[in-house]
Amino acid sequence: MAYTISLANQKGGVGKTTSAVNLAAAIGSLGKRVLLIDLDPQGNTTSGVGVQRKRVKVSSYDVMIGSSPASAAIIDTGFENLSLIPSQIDLAGAEFELVDLEKRELVLKEALKPIEGDFDYIFIDCPPSLGILSINALAASSGAVIPMQCEFYSLEGLSQLMLTIKQVKKHYNPSLEITGILITMFNGRLNLSAQVLDEVKKYYADKLFSTTIVRNVKLSEAPSFGEPIIYYDKGSKGARAYLDVAGEILERTSL
Numbered sequence: 001m002a003y004t005i006s007l008a009n010q011k012g013g014v015g016k017t018t019s020a021v022n023l024a025a026a027i028g029s030l031g032k033r034v035l036l037i038d039l040d041p042q043g044n045t046t047s048g049v050g051v052q053r054k055r056v057k058v059s060s061y062d063v064m065i066g067s068s069p070a071s072a073a074i075i076d077t078g079f080e081n082l083s084l085i086p087s088q089i090d091l092a093g094a095e096f097e098l099v100d101l102e103k104r105e106l107v108l109k110e111a112l113k114p115i116e117g118d119f120d121y122i123f124i125d126c127p128p129s130l131g132i133l134s135i136n137a138l139a140a141s142s143g144a145v146i147p148m149q150c151e152f153y154s155l156e157g158l159s160q161l162m163l164t165i166k167q168v169k170k171h172y173n174p175s176l177e178i179t180g181i182l183i184t185m186f187n188g189r190l191n192l193s194a195q196v197l198d199e200v201k202k203y204y205a206d207k208l209f210s211t212t213i214v215r216n217v218k219l220s221e222a223p224s225f226g227e228p229i230i231y232y233d234k235g236s237k238g239a240r241a242y243l244d245v246a247g248e249i250l251e252r253t254s255l
Helices: 015-031 044-048 062-065 089-097 104-118 132-140 150-169 193-205 217-225 237-253
Strands: 003-007 034-038 082-087 121-125 141-147 177-183
Touching: 003 015, 003 132, 003 237, 015 044, 015 082, 015 141, 015 217, 034 044, 034 150, 044 217, 062 089, 062 104, 062 141, 089 132, 104 121, 104 132, 132 150, 141 150, 141 237, 150 177, 150 193, 150 217, 177 193, 177 237, 217 237
Parallel strands: 003 121, 003 141, 034 082, 034 121, 141 177
Antiparallel strands: none
């Protein structure tokens, strides 16, 4: 049975997609069978593993509206042990199409049940909002990884996200836990970064990953080549950091 992890944050530009791509690839490289689901209409996770969206025939949109089983949307990325359910811009309309559906918050959870035995881990990249797509992802997940920058607004948004996770846990998914909070794009030379990190440690020390992702040129370059960082430049600081976080996830999830 797969351990499903949503990467969620209602704030955009916090390294959520970068983390989804690179953690999935890193855990795949460590010998685990991994499925990466792009649940963001922007489709950056899809292109981040080298898949051209215009060539996608079956996507997460089709899975969400029930026109295709999840198994039909899975494609091989060519990277070790890493499969993908890609996204297309049509997914933006799923929010409206699911509105009148009974148990609309559990659509993804039900869709993934037939394939859970085929993978060790499923990573879901959520859109930068707390709408029905993100609720579906959290309702289908065993855990949530929260990427965040060390900025004041990110800290403010973290409280809101924690409340949403609490509500999803209460109403739709009693087994949902926070796998960890991941600090991204960290700049140790800025006093604000250190101050925000101290605040996160004060309230969420037990949830914080010990590894932080520092700002790194190679990490920024890798998506334009359609490669996770461990394949684009395995010796880079970014690659080593994501491999370290992947190790922490394996320890925390005990698979």
